[in-house]
Amino acid sequence: LKCGGRKDVELNRNITQALIEIVGPVNFSDSLIDLVSYSYDASDHDRRPEAAVWPQSAEQVSRILSLANERLFPVIPRGAGTGLAGGAVPILGGLVLDLCRMNRILDISTADRLVVVQPGVVYAHLEKELSRHGFFFPPDPASGKVCTIGGNAATNASGLRGAKYGTTQDYVKQLEVVLPDGKIMRTGSRCLKSASGYNLTGLFVGSEGTLAVITEITLKIIPKPTSYRTGLAFFDSLETASQTVVQVIQSGIVPSILELLDDNSIKVLRQYGNMTLPDARAMILVETDGFTQAEASYQMERVTELFRKHGAVDIQTAVTSKGVEELWRARKSVGSIAGRLRPNNVSEDVTVPVSKVPQLLSKITAVIQKYGFPFVIFGHAGDGNLHPKIMYDRSDAEQKRNIKSMVAEIFELTCALGGTITGEHGVGLEKAPFMKLEHDEAALQTMLSFKKILDPNNILNPGKMDFHY
Amino acid sequence: LKCGGRKDVELNRNITQALIEIVGPVNFSDSLIDLVSYSYDASDHDRRPEAAVWPQSAEQVSRILSLANERLFPVIPRGAGTGLAGGAVPILGGLVLDLCRMNRILDISTADRLVVVQPGVVYAHLEKELSRHGFFFPPDPASGKVCTIGGNAATNASGLRGAKYGTTQDYVKQLEVVLPDGKIMRTGSRCLKSASGYNLTGLFVGSEGTLAVITEITLKIIPKPTSYRTGLAFFDSLETASQTVVQVIQSGIVPSILELLDDNSIKVLRQYGNMTLPDARAMILVETDGFTQAEASYQMERVTELFRKHGAVDIQTAVTSKGVEELWRARKSVGSIAGRLRPNNVSEDVTVPVSKVPQLLSKITAVIQKYGFPFVIFGHAGDGNLHPKIMYDRSDAEQKRNIKSMVAEIFELTCALGGTITGEHGVGLEKAPFMKLEHDEAALQTMLSFKKILDPNNILNPGKMDFHY
Numbered sequence: 001l002k003c004g005g006r007k008d009v010e011l012n013r014n015i016t017q018a019l020i021e022i023v024g025p026v027n028f029s030d031s032l033i034d035l036v037s038y039s040y041d042a043s044d045h046d047r048r049p050e051a052a053v054w055p056q057s058a059e060q061v062s063r064i065l066s067l068a069n070e071r072l073f074p075v076i077p078r079g080a081g082t083g084l085a086g087g088a089v090p091i092l093g094g095l096v097l098d099l100c101r102m103n104r105i106l107d108i109s110t111a112d113r114l115v116v117v118q119p120g121v122v123y124a125h126l127e128k129e130l131s132r133h134g135f136f137f138p139p140d141p142a143s144g145k146v147c148t149i150g151g152n153a154a155t156n157a158s159g160l161r162g163a164k165y166g167t168t169q170d171y172v173k174q175l176e177v178v179l180p181d182g183k184i185m186r187t188g189s190r191c192l193k194s195a196s197g198y199n200l201t202g203l204f205v206g207s208e209g210t211l212a213v214i215t216e217i218t219l220k221i222i223p224k225p226t227s228y229r230t231g232l233a234f235f236d237s238l239e240t241a242s243q244t245v246v247q248v249i250q251s252g253i254v255p256s257i258l259e260l261l262d263d264n265s266i267k268v269l270r271q272y273g274n275m276t277l278p279d280a281r282a283m284i285l286v287e288t289d290g291f292t293q294a295e296a297s298y299q300m301e302r303v304t305e306l307f308r309k310h311g312a313v314d315i316q317t318a319v320t321s322k323g324v325e326e327l328w329r330a331r332k333s334v335g336s337i338a339g340r341l342r343p344n345n346v347s348e349d350v351t352v353p354v355s356k357v358p359q360l361l362s363k364i365t366a367v368i369q370k371y372g373f374p375f376v377i378f379g380h381a382g383d384g385n386l387h388p389k390i391m392y393d394r395s396d397a398e399q400k401r402n403i404k405s406m407v408a409e410i411f412e413l414t415c416a417l418g419g420t421i422t423g424e425h426g427v428g429l430e431k432a433p434f435m436k437l438e439h440d441e442a443a444l445q446t447m448l449s450f451k452k453i454l455d456p457n458n459i460l461n462p463g464k465m466d467f468h469y
Numbered sequence: 470l471k472c473g474g475r476k477d478v479e480l481n482r483n484i485t486q487a488l489i490e491i492v493g494p495v496n497f498s499d500s501l502i503d504l505v506s507y508s509y510d511a512s513d514h515d516r517r518p519e520a521a522v523w524p525q526s527a528e529q530v531s532r533i534l535s536l537a538n539e540r541l542f543p544v545i546p547r548g549a550g551t552g553l554a555g556g557a558v559p560i561l562g563g564l565v566l567d568l569c570r571m572n573r574i575l576d577i578s579t580a581d582r583l584v585v586v587q588p589g590v591v592y593a594h595l596e597k598e599l600s601r602h603g604f605f606f607p608p609d610p611a612s613g614k615v616c617t618i619g620g621n622a623a624t625n626a627s628g629l630r631g632a633k634y635g636t637t638q639d640y641v642k643q644l645e646v647v648l649p650d651g652k653i654m655r656t657g658s659r660c661l662k663s664a665s666g667y668n669l670t671g672l673f674v675g676s677e678g679t680l681a682v683i684t685e686i687t688l689k690i691i692p693k694p695t696s697y698r699t700g701l702a703f704f705d706s707l708e709t710a711s712q713t714v715v716q717v718i719q720s721g722i723v724p725s726i727l728e729l730l731d732d733n734s735i736k737v738l739r740q741y742g743n744m745t746l747p748d749a750r751a752m753i754l755v756e757t758d759g760f761t762q763a764e765a766s767y768q769m770e771r772v773t774e775l776f777r778k779h780g781a782v783d784i785q786t787a788v789t790s791k792g793v794e795e796l797w798r799a800r801k802s803v804g805s806i807a808g809r810l811r812p813n814n815v816s817e818d819v820t821v822p823v824s825k826v827p828q829l830l831s832k833i834t835a836v837i838q839k840y841g842f843p844f845v846i847f848g849h850a851g852d853g854n855l856h857p858k859i860m861y862d863r864s865d866a867e868q869k870r871n872i873k874s875m876v877a878e879i880f881e882l883t884c885a886l887g888g889t890i891t892g893e894h895g896v897g898l899e900k901a902p903f904m905k906l907e908h909d910e911a912a913l914q915t916m917l918s919f920k921k922i923l924d925p926n927n928i929l930n931p932g933k934m935d936f937h938y
Contacts (some may be wrong), residue, residue: 071650112822112853134721156664167662169671170639185911191820192852192888193636196896197908197934198916202638206664223721234517247538250580252603252692253760291722294763351660353581357723383661384581405713420663427665439666439672442654449922454915 001092004072004457008371011050015071019053019095022063027054027101038078038096042143044346044394045072045086045429049076052096058184058215064097065213068459076461077209079119079151081141085126085428087155091463097213099150105129106216113192115172116218118264119150124148138165138226139398142332142426149393150214155426156206164289165222167424169205176216177204180455190218190308203450209461211454216341222348225256225289229300230324232311234280238262238365240281244310245381249354253302257287259331264360265376268338275330277405278314285331285380328408331378335389338376344390346407346430349412351423363413364388371406373399385423427465439445464467472614473541473926479564480519484540488522491532496523496570503643507565511612513815513863514555514898518545521565527645527653527684533566534682537653537928545930546678548588548620551612553816554897556624556677560932566682568619574598575685582661583642585687588619604690607634610893612800619683624895625675632851633723633758634691636893638674645685646673649924659687672919677895678930680923694725694758698769699793701782703749707731707834710751711827713779714850718823719753722771726756727851728800731830734845737807744799745925747783753850754800800847804858807845811860815876815899819883820854820892832882833857842876843867854892880906896934904935 011019011030019139022026029035030051040046050073055061068075081088089094103120110133117126119359123137123144130136140159148408153175158167174188188194188201202213235241238309245260261269261283269275277283284307285319288299300317307315339345352360361377368375368390379386388410392399411421422431435444444466451458472478480488480499489497498504499520509515519542524530537544543563550557559565572589579602586595592606592613599605609628610616620626622644628638643657657663657670673681704710714729730738730752736746746752754774757768769786772898808814816870821829830846837844837859848855857879861868880890884906891900904913913935 018918039593039629108722109822109824111715111824113718113723114822142637156668162662162899166639167664169668170635179911179915183911185915186909188910189820189889189907190822190887191854191889191892192823193627193631193820193854193892195818195891195893196889196900197637197675197904197912198680198919199671200912200915202668206666206668211667223723246580251584252579254582254692290764292757292759292761292763292767294761295759298761346718349664351658351662353576353578353583353659354661355580385660418659420658420660420665420892422664423660423662424664431665435666438658440655442652443656443666444647446648446654446669446923448920450667453918453922 001462003092003094003459003462006072006421009073009092011073011095015073016051016112017065018067021052021054022060023055027056036199038041038090041081041083041086041088043086043089043428043430044344045089047091048389049090049096050093052098052234054098054101056101058178061178061213061215062182062184065178065180069181071456073459074462075459077097078215079148080146081109082147083151083155083428084425085422085430087426087428087464089429091429093154100148101456105113106250106332110134112190114190114218115221116216116442117149118216119148119214121149123147123149123152129226130221133226135221135273137171137219137221139168139171149217152328153205153214153217154207154209158424160257160259160380162380162385163258164317166257169202171220172201172205172217173202173220174218175201175214177212177214179212180460192220208428208464210451210464211367211460216447225291227290227296229288229296229317230327231300231304231315231317232327234278234314235282236280236313238282238361239358240310240340241284242361242381245357247310248303248380251302251306253299255286255303255382256289256298257285260381261334261378262376265334265378268376269334270335271332273330273333280313285327334378335387338389338391340427341374345389345391347387347405348410349385349387349423350410350419350421352417352419353413354384356417357381357384357420359434360386360414360417360419364410367406368411371402403429404432429463432464432466440445470932472543472561472928472931475541478542478561480542480564484542484647485520487536488520488533491529492524496525507559508556510550510552512553512554512555512558512897512899513813514558514915516558516562518559518565519562520726521567521800523567523570527647530647530684531651531653532683532817533649534596534649538650538926542928543931544928546682548617548853549615551616551899552620552624552728553894554891555900556895556897556933558898560835560898569617571684579604581659582690582836583659584690585685585689586618587685588617588683590618592616592618592621599690600693602691605693605856606640606688608637608640608778608838618686622674622683622686623676623678627727627893629726629849631849631854632727633725640669640689641674641686642689643687644673644683645671646681646683648681649929677897677933679920679933680929694760696759696762696765697797698757698765698786700755700773700784702753703747703783704751705782707747707751708827709779710753711850712776713753714826715824716775717772717781718851720771720775722768724755724768724772724851725758726754728754728847729850730803730847731845734803734847737845738799738803741806742799742802749782754788754796803847804847805862806857807858810843812860813863814858814860815872816856816858817876817879818854818856818894819888819890821854821878821883821886821888825886825888826850826853829855829883829886829888833879836875836882840871841899898932901933901935912913
C-alpha cells in the first residue's frame with residue numbers, strides 16, 4: 001500500500017505552512033489531541049494522521065488536493081467519523097480533511113423536491129429543517145443524530161427504511177466534487193430525471209472518498225407520510241419469525257420498517273435495557289405509513305394476519321405514542337447496550353436477497369456459537385440487511401485471532417447465499433480483503449482502472465476498498 | 470469520428486465468415502432488407518450497417534466484441550429501435566448487434582422483489598408477467614408495447630410515472646455486461662441494497678451501449694397499487710395550468726401521473742383524434758394511487774382543491790373506467806396524431822426543475838412560434854419533463870435549417886433554466902453536440918476518460934454522446 005509510490009509519508013514544515021496558507025491557522029491543527037481524535041472512527045481500526053484541516057470551500061479543497069498531488073501525501077476526507085468499516089481511518093497517516101465546517105443547508109426547494117447541502121450538514125439537522133416543510137430525506141442511519149450527509153453520500157448509507165424508501169444513492173441528483181487533481185466538477189442534474197451522459201453522480205456516491213471529495217450534495221426529497229401504524233410481534237423461533245418476514249414481502253406489502261431481533265437482543269433489552277418484554281426467541285417490529293390512517297392500517301392488517309398465520313405468540317399493534325417511542329428507542333439502543341458486554345466488538349451489515357434471510361440467520365448464529373462469543377443479531381430484515389454484533393476483548397490474542405476467522409466465515413457464507421459483504425456501512429479497511437468474495441475479477445479490475453485514472457498517485461483515502469497500489 | 474483509428478470500415482468476407490461461425494447462419498444477415506431496416510430508429514437519422522447479428526448468449530457477444538477489437542469494426546447494440554435520439558443508428562456502418570432474440574425472463578422472485586431478464590424482453594411482456602404476481606416495474610416508456618428492457622436500461626428510460634416512481638436507473642440492481650474487450654462482467658448485487666465497491670451498475674445504465682453490451686438485467690420490482698383515482702382539468706391559460714402543477718408538487722402530493730397538454734395538443738385531439746374536449750388552453754391529467762381507495766382519494770382531493778383554487782374551468786374526477794381508458798389513449802396518442810401533420814418531426818424531452826416548468830413552456834412556445842412550425846407540447850410536468858414535438862418537411866432545405874437552429878435554441882434555453890437536454894430519451898446522435906451546454910469540461914473529460922479506458926478502439930456504438938475519437 002503506497003501513496004505517490006511511497007510507503008512512508010511525512011508532512012514536513014513546508015507542507016504544513018502551505019496548508020495553513022490555504023485554510024488559515026484556525027482551520028489547521030497538528031495538536032496531539034486532534035491527531036488522536038482523528039486516528040479512529042467507530043470501527044476497530046486506528047492510525048494517527050500528521051495533521052488535520054477544516055476547509056471552508058471547494059476552492060480550498062481544490063488547492064489542498066493540488067498540493068497533495070504535488071508533494072505526494074494522503075488526504076483522508078472525513079465526516080462525523082461514525083463509520084463502522086474504518087473508511088475514515090488514515091491508515092498511511094497524512095492529512096485528515098474534516099468537512100464538518102462546511103455545514104450549511106444552501107437551498108430547500110419543495111417545488112423542485114430538492115435540498116442542496118454542504119457535506120458537513122448533520123442528518124438530524126437536515127431532517128428537522130425538512131420536516132417543517134412536510135418533506136423528508138428517508139435514508140436514516142442509526143448515527144443520524146451526528147452523522148453528516150457527506151459521509152452518508154460517500155458510503156451510500158441507509159437505515160431502517162431502506163426496503164420501502166431505498167438508500168442514499170436513490171436520492172443524490174447532483175454533486176459538486178473536487179477531483180484528486182484539484183479540478184472542481186459538477187455531476188448530474190438538478191432535475192428529478194435526466195438521461196444525459198454517464199451517471200457520474202452514481203459512481204461517486206458510495207466511493208468512500210477514494211475518487212473525489214464531495215463538496216456539495218443535491219438530494220431529492222419526498223413528502224413525509226402523515227399517518228403511521230406500529231406493530232410488534234414475538235415468536236418462539238427465529239426461523240419462524242424470519243420466514244414470516246419473507247411472507248410479508250412476498251405478499252406485496254413493503255412496510256416502511258420491518259425489523260427483526262433475535263433472542264439475544266431480547267435478553268439484552270430485558271436485562272440491561274430495562275424493557276419489559278416477553279421471554280421470546282424473536283421479535284419483529286413493524287411500521288406502515290401513508291397519507292391516510294386507512295392506508296397505514298390496511299397494510300398493518302395484512303402484516304398482522306401473516307404474523308397470526310405464522311404463530312406469533314404475542315402481537316401488539318394498538319401501542320400508544322409513548323409506547324412507540326420506547327420501542328424505537330429500544331431497537332436503536334440494542335447495539336450500544338450489547339456493546340457494553342465486552343471491551344470490543346465488531347458490527348457487521350451483511351445483506352442477502354430477502355428469501356435468504358432465514359438461512360443467513362441460522363448460519364451466522366451457528367458460526368458465532370462455534371466460536372463462543374457473546375452476540376446479538378438484529379437488522380432491517382425487510383431488505384435483507386442483518387447486523388450481527390459480536391463482543392470480544394481485543395487484548396486477548398486468541399479472541400482477536402478467532403474474531404478474524406469468524407468474520408471471514410460470516411462474509412463467505414453471506415456471499416455463498418448471493419449476498420453482499422456490506423449493505424450500508426461501506427467497505428473501508430474492514431472489508432477490503434473480502435471484496436473478491438463478492439465481485440468478479442473483471443469488476444474489480446474495472447473499479448481499479450477508474451481509481452487509477454482519477455487518482456494515479458493514490459492520494460485520496462489510500463487503502464480503502466480493495467485498491468492496493 | 471473514427472473506429473480503430475479509421476473512418477471507413479468494411480466488414481470483409483473474412484469477418485462475416487467469422488461472425489457466422491459465432492452466431493450460426495440463421496442469426497446473421499447482410500440482406501438488403503435487414504440492412505435498410507437497421508439503418509434507422511425512431512429519430513431523424515439514418516445510415517446503413519454492413520451486417521447484423523442476433524446473438525443468443527453473453528458468450529457469443531463476447532466473441533463478437535473480441536473479433537471487433539481485433540479487426541476494428543463498429544458494433545452497434547440495438548433493442549427495438551424505438552429510440553428518439555439516434556442511439557441505435559450505425560453512423561459509421563459496421564455491425565448491428567440486435568439483442569431481440571435474447572428475450573427470456575429468467576427469474577421472477579417476489580420474496581426478493583426482483584426479476585431477472587435478458588435484454589430483449591419487451592416491456593409490455595414483463596409488465597404482464599409481473600402483474601400476475603401483483604408487482605410492477607414502473608418506468609413505462611410510451612413505446613412500452615414494443616421497447617426492450619435492454620434498451621430501457623441503456624438509455625435510462627422512464628415515462629408517465631417518473632415523478633412518483635423514478636426512472637430505470639432506480640430499479641437496476643445488477644447487470645451482466647460484456648466489455649468491449651470481450652470480458653463478461655457482473656456488476657452490483659442481487660440484494661435490495663449494497664454499499665460494496667463502486668457503483669458500476671449505475672454507470673452502465675444510461676451509457677447507451679458505448680461502454681458495454683448489457684446481456685442480463687436484474688430489476689427491483691414493487692407491489693402494484695390496488696386503488697387508483699383519475700382526474701382531468703381544463704384551464705384557460707397554459708401559464709395558470711403550469712403554475713398549478715408547481716403548486717401540487719409543493720403541497721406534498723406526488724401523483725403517480727401528472728400530465729400537462731397545451732392548447733395545440735387539445736386541438737389535435739379534438740380535430741384528428743375524435744375526442745370531445747372543451748376548447749381550452751391547457752389540460753392536466755392526473756392519477757393518484759395507493760392500496761386503499763381512501764389513500765388514492767385523499768390525494769386526488771388535495772389535487773383538485775388546488776385545481777379549483779387556480780381557476781380550472783372544468784374538473785372531472787368521477788370518470789368511468791371506460792372514460793379513463795379513453796383519456797390515457799388520448800394522452801398516449803397525441804404525439805403520433807400530431808406527427809401526421811407534416812412528413813417529419815422532432816420530438817424532444819427537455820426537462821427542468823419543476824419550479825421552472827412555467828418558464829420552460831412559455832419560452833419554448835415563443836421560440837417555436839418564431840420559426841412558425843406546427844407543434845404540440847405535452848409531457849410529464851410532475852417531474853419537469855416536457856415533450857415539444859415539432860412537425861416539418863425534411864425535403865425543404867430551409868425548413869431543415871430552421872429546425873436545426875430552433876432545436877439548438879430550445880436546448881440553450883432549457884440549460885439556462887438549470888435543465889437537462891434529455892430527461893428520458895438519451896443523447897444519441899441528436900443531442901451529442903449539446904452535451905457541453907449541460908456538463909462542465911471536467912465532467913465531459915471524466916466521461917471521455919472512462920470511455921477511453923474501457924473502449925480504446927471506439928468499437929462500441931461510435932459517435933454517440935459527445936465522444937469523438
